[in-house]
Amino acid sequence: MKILRMNENIKNMFKELKREFPEDFGSYFxxxxxxxxRNYDNDPDFDETFLCELVICYRRQTVRIRRYSEHDWxxxxxxxxxxxxxxxxGKILSIVMKHLGRIEFI
Known part of the structure; x- marks a missing residue:
């Protein structure tokens, strides 16, 4: 039996980013x-509590957020x-960090 994982924080993060950057999201962002x-956010097996990396690309600028332990990034x-x-x-990172801060990482 497959366990469905709740990824509400990641889903809400994407919704807020799309709302704040409607013209850019998908084309420049x-x-x-x-x-x-190694499951990506669009994979049904993705589990936000096991998040290890987030890559943000904005207008050819790339920022990576990587986790080394539960509390070290x-x-x-x-x-x-x-x-x-x-x-x-800065605004993108603020939105991302707000939602990541709500996840109970394992």
């Missing part, structure tokens, strides 16, 4: 989440972030 089992950019995108990337 995307977010991808992966759990420790790293945020890095793949290339230098252009100052013209500071405000938007």
């Amino acid at each position: 995307g977010v991808e989440a992966m759990d420790y089992e 790293e945020i890095e950019d793949e290339n230098y972030i252009k100052s013209e995108y500071f405000r938007e990337i």
